[in-house]
Amino acid sequence: MAFYLVQVVYKDTATKSLIMRPQTREDVISKTCESLGGKLHSFFFAFGEYDVVAIAELPDNAAAAAFALGTASKGAVSKIHTTVLLTAAEGLEAMKKAQQIDYASPVLG
Numbered sequence: 001m002a003f004y005l006v007q008v009v010y011k012d013t014a015t016k017s018l019i020m021r022p023q024t025r026e027d028v029i030s031k032t033c034e035s036l037g038g039k040l041h042s043f044f045f046a047f048g049e050y051d052v053v054a055i056a057e058l059p060d061n062a063a064a065a066a067f068a069l070g071t072a073s074k075g076a077v078s079k080i081h082t083t084v085l086l087t088a089a090e091g092l093e094a095m096k097k098a099q100q101i102d103y104a105s106p107v108l109g
Contacts, residue, residue: 001038001057001058001059002057002058002059002060002061002064002084002085003041003055003056003057003084003085003086003087004055004056004057004058004064004067004082004083004084004085005053005054005055005082005083005085006052006053006054006055006056006067006068006080006081006082006083007046007049007050007052007053007054007080007081007082007083008050008051008052008053008054008071008077008079008080008081009049009050009051009077009078009079009080010051010052010076010077010078011075011076011077011078013076014076014077015051017076024043025043025052026040026043029043029054029056029071030043032067032070032071033056033057033058033067036058036059036063036066036067037058037059037063038056038057038058038059038063038067039056039057040054040055040056040057041054041055041056041057042054042055050079050081055085061084064082064084065082067082068080068082
């Protein structure tokens with residue numbers, strides 16, 4: 001299973017709906033993750049560029065893409081940004097593997 005940072009911007013119509021009928025949406029997103037074989041770890045409303053920030057654990061990139069496509073297709077989201085996250089152990093493994101890659105950088109200058 002992999003971890004994903006999901007950042008969402010609601011359409012103005014969805015924001016209006018949330019104001020008229022306040023709801024956390026956390027339970028809905030949790031069920032969506034579970035339907036894909038995953039788990040919602042955290043859910044936050046946010047200030048700034050994104051309205052919602054969540055950390056989800058999903059089986060693979062296909063499940064993450066299905067999550068993004070499925071939620072965006074319902075019409076309430078104007079933007080969804082998904083970032084694959086590495087655990088500290090995975091990051092360390094990547095650093096060690098990077099020591100062994102065969103790569104020649106382009107000539108600069």
